[in-house]
Amino acid sequence: MQNRPDLPHSAINPQLVWTGFMAMCVGMFMAILDVQVVATSLPTIQSALDIDPDQMSWIQTAYLIAEVVAIPLTGFLTRFLTMRWLFVTSLTLFVIASAGCATSSSFGGLVSWRVLQGFSGGTLIPSVFSAVFILFPKERQAVATTVAGVLAVLAPTVGPIVGGWLTETYSWHWLFLINVLPGIAAALVALRSLPREDINTSELRNLDGLSLVLMAVSLASLELALKEAPTSGWISVYIVTLLCLSTASGCAFVWRSLHRTRPLVDLDNFRDRNFLTGSILSFVLGIGLFGSVYLMPVFLAFVRGHNALEIGMTMLVTGTAQLVTAPIAVALEKRVDARLLSAAGFTVFAIGIAMSGFQDPRSDYDAMFWPQVVRGAAIMFCLLPPTRLALGRLSPDKVPDASGLFNLMRNLGGAIGIALIDTIIYTRSEPIGRTLLARLQAGDTDAATFIGVPLQAIADHKGALDQKTMAMLDPLLQTAATVQALNEAWIVMAVLTGCAILCLPFARPVAPAE
Structure with a gap:
């Protein structure tokens, strides 16, 4: 594998590997936690920015759509940027977007920053689970998976209490500002600790733009349909149109992926x-x-x-x-x-x-x-x-x-x-x-x-x-x-x-x- 360290597991410094992996877990935890802490404080944000109640859900929807589009791109981005640079770049963008959300003074600005936050955060979760099987020998994979798994499912559990405490004790801005310092620290630690590899620019030259568009349209329209269907009705024209668009673009994406030598997603x-x-x-x-x-x-x-x-x-x-x-x-x-x-x-x-x-x-x-x-x-x-x-x-x-x-x-x-x-x-x-x-x-x-x-x-x-x-x-x-x-x-x-x-x-x- 071109983007995997050539050294065998036994030759990689175990302490550095664990340090880098824990930094990745911190980034993943922040990305998952962000969804929950914001969800608990949406009414406060709505009141502060004078957002129309009908538009309030877009603060979450924008994040989730961008996240679901980014997740399957993790493989391509890992091959292109390498695991180290993908994580550092994604976490850096996540921190910048978090600071942007905290300083937003309008609904449009907040949603725009949430899109960037969701896209960058979406690659952090699968990167951690792939790191388990790339960085660690088989006898250590169970422990590494447990560490990642505990943090992945603990974040939604503690999210409501963290969000509620921050909003009541400080202000809604701190829902996003809490990501800044831990994010910077985790990115610096990962930059120092994760294995160094060369960026593979050939992957970018072979990027299948049409597949990317088809996948994004399919996943985004499906996410929108699932969000709106309970209130709009599953057989409403709007929902049926979204589901048809998702199905058509999804089928085209699958057909194209299966018939290309180097597909966007394998x-x-x-x-x-x-x-x-x-x-x-x-x-x-x-x-x-x-x-x-x-x-x-x-x-x-x-x-x-x-x-x-x-x-x-x-x-x-x-x-x-x-x-x-x-x-x-x-x-x-x-x-x-x-x-x-x-x-x-x-x-x-x-x-x-x-x-x-x-x-x-x-x-x-x-x-x-x-x-x-x-x-x-x-x-x-x-x-x-x-x-x-x-x-x-x-x-x-x-x-x-x-x-x-x-x-x-x-x-x-x-x-x-x-x-x-x-x-x-x-x-x-x-x-x-x-x-x-x-x-x-x-x-x-x-x-x-x-x-x-x-x-x-x-x-x-x-x-x-x-x-x-x-x-x-x-x-x-x-x-x-x-x-x-x-x-x-x-x-x-x-x-x-x-x-x-x-x-x-x-x-x-x-x-x-x-």
């Missing part, structure tokens, strides 16, 4: 059964991971009325459980087949998701504790073994492209999962509300208990609810209907997560990491 990786299986698992993990991190703040904010700081404190349980079980995951990675660990991980993760599908309007920290513990304990087993399954058997020259595709699948799974959740909430809340009202009028005590209506009040009216009583019940009914819709979303996610294990028999056996 889709031949999907011919490998283990990579395909690992990518499916990554996609499903995206649904469950991003979906659960999305559902909990929705419930805690709109049903329980908690602020961002309180939400973050509640969600720390998942991160704590994840950190506690990480050493166990590393130990088992060295001894057990990745397929068996993946099956166990996704089974337990599905159970943890399903446990949250039985909440009522009064559920809070205590009711959410054990479901979070179960999910947190399972996350590392849903991330480490599938990563080894997907990337561990590939030749080093294929790893950068494969890592980009592997991480893209997780992000697409998250986008589709959130779109599915929003669709369930928007379409199911109203009919569920009518059903609960009918049960209440029929004197159903279970419905009254779930809604939070005193049983004596129902008994006094004997099913005939007057206008005054209905006015009192309406907010309770709406909240209860929302909670039940959220419960249905949890159950749907649990079923989809559990179905992931069906693809595991198609993968070839993978030796333990040791």
Whole structure:
């Protein structure tokens, strides 16, 4: 491989390798954390910059679209810039864009900087996972993957508490300014520590511009469609047009990639059964991971009325459980087949998701504790073994492209999962509300208990609810209907997560990491 150090692993200074890798992990953590800390403080930013409520979501959408376009380009950019210069350049641009966001005084300026921030941040995540299999010998890959995996899934967990604390203690500008000093430090450390290689300018001369345009159009239109479909309707002209555009450009991109000697993205990786299986698992993990991190703040904010700081404190349980079980995951990675660990991980993760599908309007920290513990304990087993399954058997020259595709699948799974959740909430809340009202009028005590209506009040009216009583019940009914819709979303996610294990028999056996 041209962009890989010629020295064998044993000849590379292990201390420098670990130092450089940890710097890369810091950059990845910042990129993932940025999405969450900004999400918790959007109302504050909207008020400060006088942004129209209909436009507010573009602060996040601009970042996510740019990120999803950048992720599959990681392989090409690694071959062109080398791993060292790709990371240093991307992190430098990320820091500059963060400072630009913090100094923005208008909506347009903020969105423009968010595009650059998302594109530069999008390459940091797959770069870290490809570095695991390029920089480290096999016996160290399990530990390196664990370090990267812990930070990758810890960032969304601590994001709400960090965002809430920064906004309440300082100002929204610090949501972006916190990236500056750590980013500069990580870039300098990586520049000093990562292996030095020559930039390969021939890759730039062979860049397939048409494939780049087709891929960007396909992914951007898909991301837009998934964002708008729950509110606009899946069969609206706007959404159907976006989906058709995404499909047409995506098919053209795939055809062109498969028929070129040097494609922009090496889709031949999907011919490998283990990579395909690992990518499916990554996609499903995206649904469950991003979906659960999305559902909990929705419930805690709109049903329980908690602020961002309180939400973050509640969600720390998942991160704590994840950190506690990480050493166990590393130990088992060295001894057990990745397929068996993946099956166990996704089974337990599905159970943890399903446990949250039985909440009522009064559920809070205590009711959410054990479901979070179960999910947190399972996350590392849903991330480490599938990563080894997907990337561990590939030749080093294929790893950068494969890592980009592997991480893209997780992000697409998250986008589709959130779109599915929003669709369930928007379409199911109203009919569920009518059903609960009918049960209440029929004197159903279970419905009254779930809604939070005193049983004596129902008994006094004997099913005939007057206008005054209905006015009192309406907010309770709406909240209860929302909670039940959220419960249905949890159950749907649990079923989809559990179905992931069906693809595991198609993968070839993978030796333990040791």
